[in-house]
Amino acid sequence: MSSDEITRREVLVLTAATGGLLAGGQLMWGPVSPAAAQDAASTPTPLEVMLRINGKEHRLTLDPRTTLLDAVREHLHLTGSKKGCGLGQCGACTVLMDGKRVKSCLSLAALMEGREITTIEGLAQGEVLHPLQAAFIERDAFQCGYCTSGQIMAGVACINEGHAGSPEEIREWMSGNLCRCGAYDHIVAAIQDAAAAPSATQGG
């Protein structure tokens, strides 16, 4: 199939499964620091870091400044997790750490040794999407898709924590995830659907 034959539905499937369309990552709100260039000159001593991501061990040599988000995106090429703000404010980078949702842009990768990290790429069981991924497609719960992998990871945790009892509760407990396209109504509906599905608490 040539790329122009890809239907909107297939695009949505791809986005919900891997956040894969915007693999470039910095398309939207990527912060550019003028000071970053200066500091490249004085690179600190790299560290050996063992990370456990989606059930697999990875030995990496990292600059200590590397965040968990940059480690998964730039070193492991798992580009589903997105960098929106890089400052903890948007939730696009949400992953699970030992089953709990965290903002990967606020964690230094070298301090994540011994933790079990799950990213959006680790959510589906083979070809079978997680019920929340399926619900996002069913409910058309995104437009541009940039926030989607973070929304899904946070939503999975929200359901597992038992905080998806009502639309109001979902809105409160999903408040760490912003959607610039304003797809909130559909996101809430998708989380409600998945919370009601029998197998919703599997995976992650």
Added chain:
Amino acid sequence: MHPFTLERPRDLPAALAFGAQAGRNDAPAEYIAGGTDMVQLLQEYVRRPDRLISLAGLLDNRVEIGPQGLRLGAAATMADVAAHPRIIEQFPVISEALLNSASPQVRNQATMGGNLLQRTRCPYFRDVGYAACNKRAPGSGCAAVGGENRWHAVLGTSEHCIAANPSDLAVALVALGASVEVRRAGGDRTVPLAEFHRLPGDAPHLETVLEPGEVITAITVPASPMARRSHYLKVRDRASFEFAVVSAAVALDMDGGTIRQARVALGGVGTKPWRVPRVEAALAGGGLDPAALRRAAALAADGAQGRGHNDFKIELMQRAIVRAVEIAGARA
């Protein structure tokens, strides 16, 4: 980020030996716990330490409740403390303050010690594009006095700094008379939370009484029946995921409809977590009728000074006290 050496010490004595110090922008070595504030400050070049000392795995993360009261290990997360059933039952003001802070993700990462030591949200402090900030660069002036100061403090300010302390947790804790347990290589000491943060005065870059090499190991809250009838009211610019414009923590000891004793502290308005003993004294012995509550709350404005955009906080904080006392008073 400015380059730093990341130390991952094996035990606490090894961590203390680096002489790291929190709450000072010129400290060459600083700790990192949950990282939720530290990484932000590093990313924005507000903090440029040469060394970062990880506290991961080195500090107690337990929550203990006994006849003496409550003990929160410094490494306990905001999420775990907020969800603890006995804290919800016996210290609701603590759980409420935490659940109204940050986002579920941040609460899973952030620790008790880091929360008390988070830096101000003053936008000039957090933007190195502004030269004038006495807290970030001592002696450089203060861009907020005469600048955009809607978010800033009205109590405990000086002409050198009007930054508000941003922690919701600290407001609840100071109302309950909490203390901070501190360890250094030579031994331990206990500091009342009310004396832990410094007023800005003419040295706003010195934020706490911590000395180089000291860490927070725990927070203790004395047992008190008042803590059960407590409430945290947070007023903010959006319904969730936002810092306080104004907040009030209240704990009451009631005898029928009469307030026997009260504890009241304010957030968003003080340069440190701000307890208001005169309001507490005026509430004691009175009832819950609105006029009496308003009269007592008015005493919070004693010494308050607005700087233009934040003038509204002086009235708003009084209303927050009244509402919080009404809600706590209605609790069983």
